[in-house]
Amino acid sequence: MRNLEERYLDRLSDLYPTIAAASTEIINLQAILNLPKGTEHFITDVHGEYEAFSHVLKNGSGSVRRKINDVFGNTLSSRDKQSLATLIYYPKDKIAQVKKTESNMEDWYKINLYRLIEVSKRAASKYTRSKVRKALPKDFAYVIEELITERSEINDKESYYNEIIMTIIRIGRAEEFIIAISSLIQRLVVDHLHIVGDIYDRGPGPHIIMDKLMSYHSLDIQWGNHDVVWMGAAAGQLACIANVIRICARYGNLDILEDGYGINLLPLATFALQVYGDDPCDCFKLKGSDNPNRAEMELNMRMHKAISIIQFKIEGQTIRRQPGFGLEERALLHRIDYEKGTITLDGKEYKLLDTNFPTIDPKNPYQLSADEEDVMERLERAFTGCEKLQEHMHFLLSKGSLYKVYNNNLLYHGCVPLNEDGTLKEVTLFSKKFKGKSLYDALERYVRKGFFAVNREDCENGKDIMWYIWLNPNSPLFGKDKMATFERYFLAEKETHTEVKNPYYQYIENEKVIASIMKEFGLDFESDDTHIINGHVPVKRKNGESPVKCNGKVMVIDGGFSKAYQRETGIAGYTLIYNSYGLLLVAHEPFESTESAIEKESDIHSESMVIRRVVQRSLVENTDVGKELKEQIADLEVLLAAYRSGELKEKL
Template identity: 55%
Template sequence: MSKSTLTTESVQKELKYLQLLSRSFPAVSDATTEIINLEAILNLPKGTEHFLTDLHGEDEAFRHVLKNASGVVRRKVEDLFAHTLRESERRDLCTLIYYPEQKLELVKARESNMEDWYRITLHQLIRVCQNVSSKYTRSKVRKALPPEYSYIIQELLHESQAEPNKFDYINGIIGAIVSTGRADHFITAMSHLIQRLTIDMLHIVGDIYDRGPGAHIIMDTLCRYHNFDIQWGNHDILWMGAAAGNTASIANAVRIALRYASLATLEDGYGINLLPLATFAMEQYGDDPCTVFRPKSGGDASPDEKTVRLIAQMHKAVTVVQFKLEGQLIARRPEFGMSDRLLLDKVDFGRGVLRIDGREIPLRDTRFPTVDPADPYRLTPEEEELVEKLRHSFLSSEKLRLHMRCLYAHGSLYLVRNSNLLFHASIPLNEDGSFREVTLLGKRYAGRRLLDRIDSLVRTAYFGSGNGRERQFALDYMWYLWCGADSPLFDKSKMATFERYFTADKEAQREIKGHYYTLRDEEAVCDRIFAEFGLDGTRSHIINGHVPVKTLRGEKPMKAGGRVLVIDGGFSKAYQPETGIAGYTLIYNSHGLQLVQHEPFESAARAIEEGLDIRSALLVLEFTERRMMVRDTDIGRELEKQIEDLNKLLVAYRSGLIKERT
């Protein structure tokens, strides 16, 4: 409804709501001022959105990508100082912005005239900060400023040094910062402000956890971040299930940490006590070489041989416990349709073979000291005690509880934002591209309704109280979401964990991907998905992770003519030998969509000492001749609705339906 079509009669219908609105805007002047402010915001350039996925505990690379905004900071420094600073000086300025505290220490060790350096550097930082803040309102910038320097930074940002009357004024401020000994602190504050203003919105499209050493550090960073959302991945949901007390999820989370010798998140991050597992493993597998269970590389610092052997023993112990717990869960949930994953009872322990699909497959490891062939899924008393101790440790971790609440508060199964549809892995489809129906608690769901129902169950599993039917189902379903064939977070025929550990048979290990992974290449299928989520397919994108793009084999992240963007390029070091790169990030700014391909990150230490940045290649996917404004975004549509409501309030004031309060 436009302003010109507003009538007293139409306004009367919403009088109760407008009376509530009048509490915030008690007079005509208040309402008109807000309308002017909102109209001004609508005509600013769209803020930069940043998309990352499949971080897998690689905290150093993640934090560096945030600091340099996937190379955006470096490109801005190049644009501003290409003709006035040498390449080494531009590199030093970038490193200062990324790591101000550490870089300042190095500068002090080599600079003979720090006062001169401070003055020059502060002028440079002001120019960068003016550039990155130019697309925001003064109000938004002001809210991002460190309180102790708010007034000073506002003056420096909004006063032009080109004005003769202001030149001495600005130099006076900078001189006072240096002479009062606050230069280090001020430079640090300015650098963090530049980092913050460069990224307006951060989207994490799943899989923060597992493999790498620092998932807890990533979560610490996110929980403090100014504006972000998360679309849960299967590895996130595994930890969410573990934090809710699902023992099968707990066993999987511990197993994966041991598989990659990456125990920092468990022990240092969340204080999970692994001593009972180590003691149990040494007792049961002390004379077992556990060769199959030696950890993969790519986790924490390389352990010595004695530690490797202990990790292998713990790894095998918790893996066997996992298969028992999963077997029990599958037995009590026949509706999951996962009886094909009951494999312990298919083992001929005497002959050392696995009987499946009418075949006998030799086992690579035949030592099962805790498995009773007559009742293979029964936990021994010692295993029961171990499981209870691990469960208690997960449920008692205050830091884990804090991070889970952050995951729930900022997370969801999918997100529709600015014509983009974000979800981690897939939407279950039939072979013909129609949405596959899935039964949950006796009711059938498909497409968007399925994802909405699953999102609700995920929240019930963690926040639900008591032992009601839905809560118990939801708690078990958290594990299913990790590895079930109809899970939109997994969507494969099976998770062949048992076969990968205990057999060398490639056919037995084969996991067949769901139809989505091939059909997403077809534009007609993408259009059907867009329509399901209320999007216009002509200008929309699906943004996924989950399946690493094997760049070494020539695979491209763009599917279906650019309608699908798969941006898992190997952030995790464990994937980099396959992908050949170290991940993608996607940037969506007022000029269009840009895909950034990253080379492996050396380390924060080398970045600080040598000025080494992540080497990145920029690919422009879409370029708009007319810059996108806030008006063109979802936030813009919300602001336009607020303007419409405020115009209705003005009509109510001017017609006497509501009286002004002065």
């Protein structure tokens, strides 16, 4: 039998069947290594805010504007530069607006076509022609390639290019061409996108964001706790389903489930009206909702209470079924004195704000009523049978993970669980102990088992792990001692609402601890180009907090897209750009609306902070892609040697 290397070379020879083919590919790959590294864009904590997310994606956190500045410098006014940027972000809408006031559209088309071509040339300059060609919009691929590629054999290039542009205008294709080339610029200014967690919950459009991400050219996703609870719901884990519905109800976003995913909530609505029809449900007011329809608001509040009570019951069942999760203290319904209307927590008695529990049997408080059982059975079928939801969750599985090491940066959402002394915390999962990287790896394996395991026990444990990741104190994606959902609804005393953070957050400025975390994931703290990119925790800039921690080794870049947090932070958060010149932290103001962005030509990246700037531009050879290309070159050189030594025959 032939050894592995021989079989591998034989397969490689199918792709490169001749000395010429192998040589050409080596030359091509070697040339790519010497191009500037592509721009990486880091976004986190999007929380369903589709319009703000879409705008930041379009402007590449200022990358488009920086390209415009590179090309035009002081030859264009700030006003003209901003108009051009807005045209690139929203070409169709901007053209429609200009048409209302512009008397000579032919001149306007000509001026802006020339400007767009120059910006696209600059954006394409760091890529191979082959890569640019693959990015070209199909309808105008040939024309755009002609315009952005120098043609030395044409003596009168200016006349040649002028004729192309005037023909585009004359035959009525200027608008479509502007839309196409604007899309190309957006595509080229960012080479790779990192979503560092929490696409879901709070905002109204996570399903729209997922559709957008599924068509994006190059990305990875680090799951946030809000993403994983949706994954658990899609897998049929009942506590996750209840949490997802409760959060949608709380933020007035049940439309996400009904209209976005086609999940029928009528059984829950009917049940809520029957059981809580006379209950004002004052503890279950919606958060951040401005719905003027009072009847709809009251129905949502009743549905909110109904699913919350179901959630507390199911979570109690899960806690009893999984004693190894160590959450017995979070099973609360049996701690209620239903006659007195009080609950005892940590030896102290508290009066409940709401004592109407018609579906709870005090003798068996975690048992669902027959009607609640029916509601949850229907919802489970709806979630597991929803084709669009399953498609989105499998996309998260294929493109996502709990952490990622990419170009010497460690990306994760939340925290690495630590002990009080700053050492890695050891966590037990199904009788096995894990800490640090091994904990992340074990949790991720169980998430995938929840979707794909054939063994029923592994599958069920995997589903329950998704709920564990959502709220367990030992979950790296949660990182607090408890999720005080019950207390926030039912108790007035603020001390019961407190969620104590994992010691990780106390040590985030400690170089020794951060160095140990980097070492755990295979990175060298002493290297200038290693960093931790951390999502999950909003940075309260109005309180003087900085997103840059540990002398620049840690970046906490909660995108701040969620409007619910913006009063606390005083800003819409941060994103990060890592290009061939270094690391750039971008601060964002709250996003008003798409209409405002077009009408006022307003942008939301307000300021940028250089975290690290290199003396010489970083090249592809210094990146993870470069390492892969070097491996391919080495393999091809072995293939070339095999052809030349006669070990392999060319396949002419």
